[in-house]
Amino acid sequence: xxxxxxxxxxxxxxLVTAVIVYLALRRQKDAVQxxxxxxxxxxxxxxxxxxAFHAIKNIPGGGSAAxxxxxLTAVSKEEKTANVDLSEMDDKELFEHISRVIRDExxxxxxxxxxxxxxxxFSLSAARIGGAFMRGGGMGLPEFVRNCRLDYACRxxxxxxxxxxxxxxxxxxxxxxxxxxxxxxxxxxxxxAEYRAQQLKQDDATAIQSVQPQGGxxxxxxxxxxxxxxxDVRKQ
Numbered sequence: 314x315x316x317x318x319x320x321x322x323x324x325x326x327x328l329v330t331a332v333i334v335y336l337a338l339r340r341q342k343d344a345v346q347x348x349x350x351x352x353x354x355x356x357x358x359x360x361x362x363x364x365a366f367h368a369i370k371n372i373p374g375g376g377s378a379a380x381x382x383x384x385l386t387a388v389s390k391e392e393k394t395a396n397v398d399l400s401e402m403d404d405k406e407l408f409e410h411i412s413r414v415i416r417d418e419x420x421x422x423x424x425x426x427x428x429x430x431x432x433x434x435f436s437l438s439a440a441r442i443g444g445a446f447m448r449g450g451g452m453g454l455p456e457f458v459r460n461c462r463l464d465y466a467c468r469x470x471x472x473x474x475x476x477x478x479x480x481x482x483x484x485x486x487x488x489x490x491x492x493x494x495x496x497x498x499x500x501x502x503x504x505x506a507e508y509r510a511q512q513l514k515q516d517d518a519t520a521i522q523s524v525q526p527q528g529g530x531x532x533x534x535x536x537x538x539x540x541x542x543x544x545d546v547r548k549q
Contacts (some may be wrong), residue, residue: 314418404444404445404449405450408445408446408450409437409447411445411446412450412457415458416461421458422484422486424486428443433452458486459496462496466482466485466497467512470508470509470512471516478490481493481505
């Protein structure tokens with residue numbers, strides 16, 4: 314009997330130990346994942362700043378002074394965001410603040426941008442972020458990020474029509490072209506190719522209308538008619 318009790322105690326101890334080890338490993342895995350996401354964001358941010366630096370260097374007259382100004386602007390934005398007291402904001406104010414920063418800094422273009430990245434960027438809990446977006450913005454963070462990416466893709470397709478849809482999707486933050494196609498059609502009811510064709514057609518029509526005379530006779534006809542009227546006046 315005593316032997317059975319000892320065996321049961323040992324079994325329970327082993328199970329408890331296994332659960333404790335599992336929870337510890339799970340917590341360690343989550344911590345490692347958060348750290349990986351944080352480092353990925355930092356590296357992406359550095360790459361974007363380097364791209365901006367090289368772009369400025371290639372602009373005529375845009376030497377080191379312009380690059381320094383660009384760097385100071387980026388630092389000023391980060392410092393301004395860091396100095397904002399988020400704890401005093403209600404859900405709507407917090408949503409407007411976070412969404413503005415995401416758009417202005419184009420954080421949505423980072424492929425790994427998610428709630429963990431927002432937690433790291435603003436030092437907020439997942440519950441606080443989720444509540445701000447749902448109660449203050451009427452949508453979840455994934456939906457907001459998706460809309461930002463699609464809006465950016467729409468603009469990119471029209472401004473740079475030479476880009477392939479794979480390039481447009483990647484530049485907008487999509488890791489898979491199939492996901493980009495799916496999200497685009499779900500929101501706009503048409504594939505990206507049809508949307509771009511419609512937008513370019515509208516732009517061409519607008520450009521043609523802008524160069525046409527706004528009523529009256531064509532300019533060339535007016536130039537011919539006016540001298541004839543003057544001659545008739547002299548004859549009289």
